[in-house]
Amino acid sequence: MLTADQIDRWLQEDIGHHDVTNDVDGETHGRLVAKASGVAAGIDAAGAVFDHLGVDADREAVDGDAVDVGETVLTTNGPARETLRAERVAVNLAGHASGVASKTREAVDRASEVADNVRIAGTRKTTPGLRGIEKRAVVAGGGDSHRLNLSHMVMIKDNHIAELGLEAAIERFRERASFATKLEVEAESADQARRAATAGADIVLLDNMTPAETEAAVNALGDNAADVLTEASGGISLDDVADYAATGVDIISMGSLTHSAPSLDFSFRTW
Incomplete structure (x- = not known):
């Protein structure tokens, strides 16, 4: 949920304490226009920045819409000073989120x-402070948000296994977690994947494996395959996402969707 405090922080960071640049009288209209084709996201957040400053913002596109070059995704009407103050924050939000959504859509298309x-x-x-925006953008692009924070799922990673042992870690966290909380276990080999599934993991994360190793690990689950989900992760890119999709895994997680997506280019013009 986007809050007024969050918008205030974004604006304060950009405006500072003595904004002469935007000391403009009167009323104005504006429009946010795509300068590249892609998938729209963050449009409601961009509109909320204008709304917060008393500028009427009409969303012409919704998250998940395909947009073409020259297409207007948002129009505004209100005080010129406040419109100009909101502009850069709104454009940055829409551009970043739409870049995430566009990259996600490409990954989904290649895998499918x-x-x-x-x-x-x-x-x-x-990005700290932007997780909600970025997670929604992944969903807008046709992806799955995965867990939003540490409380949504127990994930047993290599450091937990090193400290506790694989089976002991699963037992420990299973005892402490709610019945409604899924437990995912990171595996770095086919043998570890099989052991994790046998010990009661709900999801087995096949980490930093090649597509061939990933397929071997999926096959190694044997009778447990129907009871667990498998997830491939670790440096997967658009170039090889189709190779991982062909391995039989249920989920492919990609950090690059959020940490490396280029912004979709937008322009804001007033008249």
Whole structure:
């Protein structure tokens, strides 16, 4: 949920304490226009920045819409001073979020060419303060948000296994977690994947494996395969996402969707 305090922080960071640049009288109209084709996201957040400063903002596109070059996604009407103050924050939000959504859509499309039931998911590799915007953008692009924070799922990673042992870690956290909380276990080999599934993992994370190793790990689950989900992760890019989709995994998580997506270019013009 986007809050007034969050918008205030964004604006204060950009405006500072003595804004002469935007000391403009009168009323004005504005429009946010796509300068590149992609998938819209962050449009409601951009509009909320204008709304917060008393500028009427009409959303012409919604998150998930395909947009073409020259298409208007947002129009505004209100005081010129406040419109200009909101402009850069709004454009940056829409551009960043739409870049995430566009990259996610491309990953989904490439994966679905070889496996129509595999999910593309984001990760917790998000920008502090912008996680909600970025997670929504992943969903707008057709992806899965994955866990939003540490409380949404127990994830047993290599450091937990090093400290506790794989089976002991699963037992420890299973005892402490709610019945409604899923437990995911990171595996770095086919043997570890099999052991995790046998010990009661709900999801097995196949980490930093090649596509061939990932497929071998999926096959190694044997009778447990129907009871667990498998997730591939670790440096997966648009170039090889289809190779991982062909391995039989249920989910492919990609940190690059949020930490490396280029912004979609937008322009804001007043008249």
